[in-house]
Amino acid sequence: MHNHNHNPYEPMPMHIARAYYESNDHSLKTLELVFDRAADREQFFSSYNPGQFCQLSIFGKGEAPFGIASAAWEGDFVRFTIQKMGTFTQAVHRMKAGDCIGMRGPLGNGFPIDLWHGKNLVIIGGGCAFSTLYALTKHIQHPQNRPDFNELIVIYGARNSGLCMYKNDILSWHERTDLEIHQAIDIPEDDWLHHVGYVPDVVREVAPSAENAVAVVCGPPIMTKFTLPALTDLNFPPEAIFTSLEKRMKCGLGKCGRCNIGSKYICKDGPVFSLAELESLPADI
């Protein structure tokens, strides 16, 4: 990002290596993008940090921001899981392997992973916002990174089992000894072996210790709203709770003004903030 001859509005040409539905109802689609130019790939992976996002670009449809759902070690691709909502995401959902797409990024700060070394991590996600937490978990799982962290607890909720993302991989997490996974769905289903209930309740049930711990929360606003007090009740201080904000963003560079909250730009100063930082900002979220 420090190449000053570079035009930061210019999308990198990418190809879709894999595209598949992530949910049974086809509301979520995952794309794995590969770089057309080696220099772009090197530039990207030299600075990518889980929790960052990219602006995807389709000429004629514009751009929209999406969190990155893959860890760098997984391969030379960048993964996104995208919910069908408006014109841009509908266009994304019509795309298939082999198609071209533009990308700008990585953008934003990402998770302050270095500050979490030696800590217990409690990763709490709900819905498709779990995608960047998936990237974070994958990053930590790598044998080279795992020793940097202590205990790892993952709590992941979805409305129903059909909306659970990264199914096969997460199924295998239940067999792993390097993390503790708690999956939840909102309403009971036959054959569901895990928690039933809303994420904040599951957090209270699992009751992770706040001792030397950091909690990372990403989910729909309603989930976040009720999860934060649950963590506070478990004695997590605001400095040890992190979340990632979403805003309507255009430039992703702290210039177009759109994602401004108080003295911060969510795209540049965030999207990841500690609860302590958020509490110091005006309630404009």
Add this chain to the structure above:
Amino acid sequence: MNYQIEKKDLPALLQQWMQIAQVFAPVKVENFTQFKILSNTNELVLNGPLNTRYPPKSLFLPQSEVLLKYQDRDFTTTTLDKQQRIIFGIRPCDAHAVTLLDTVFDDQDNPDPYWKTRREQTTLVGLGCNEPRETCFCTTVGSGPFDKLGLDILITSLDDVYTLEVITEKGAQLVADLPSLKDDNQQQMLEVQDRALDYLHPAFECEGIKEKLYNIFESEYWQQVSQSCLGCGVCTFLCPTCFCFDIVDETQRGERVRNWDTCMFRIYSQEASGHNPRPTRSERTRQRIMHKYAYWLDQIEQIGCTGCGRCIHYCPVGIDIREMIGNARVWREA
């Protein structure tokens, strides 16, 4: 170093400059003045209404700018021609505003190539304001009718001569051949500059305004002050420090364009989920005011307003930012 030029000789000087650069100056466009490339010095309007309607920020951040042209998967980004430019007759408040916008567009991490190129290619020759108008409040917010910030040369209009105060090396190159400022004119210049201050009265007290605004963030004040607002956005479009933009694809032309945008529009912050953090005019008015009088202060310790008065002058319902700030200071919850 200070210089002077007889008023009758100004056209010749401008013509000299037009040989080496594009010279932008205020010219009459319909019922207003606007900065245009000067093709004939007769078009110059220096004695009209003080400020152009469009702020000269548009010469660095055009209202609409093509970022790239695309066809199918291929595209070419816009690159700017090498072109020296002189902006002649920019008012000190507007030049001051350009320096505020530098902190946004010429930052360390991601300098905006379009802004940066235009800034590097441009020399700002300012014209001080002998008789600030009623809507001016530059001195209240840290600028002034002869503020030199951001300028390369500052011109003061006397009876028969213009004085030219050189502020930067860039400016010096333009006026090196002119006669030096005579002592009596120097004296008169200082008097004119001093007298201009008589037109300007403190519009409100700035000390502590940020803290006050944060304190009333959730108050009913914003509902009250935004009641008559139509949400037209003219206050932000014509504001020399407002910089928000949208990026859209113009499918017919095959262009990705950035356009001035405004926090005064509902759709500005509307998210795909339907959630809107600023659903009514009161949150949007609050955003406009707080960005200028609280958030800029947090970011760079400067007020994001230079007191040009455009938002007051052009508001279709007569909303006056001076009253809004003044009343905020004394607001008490009922």
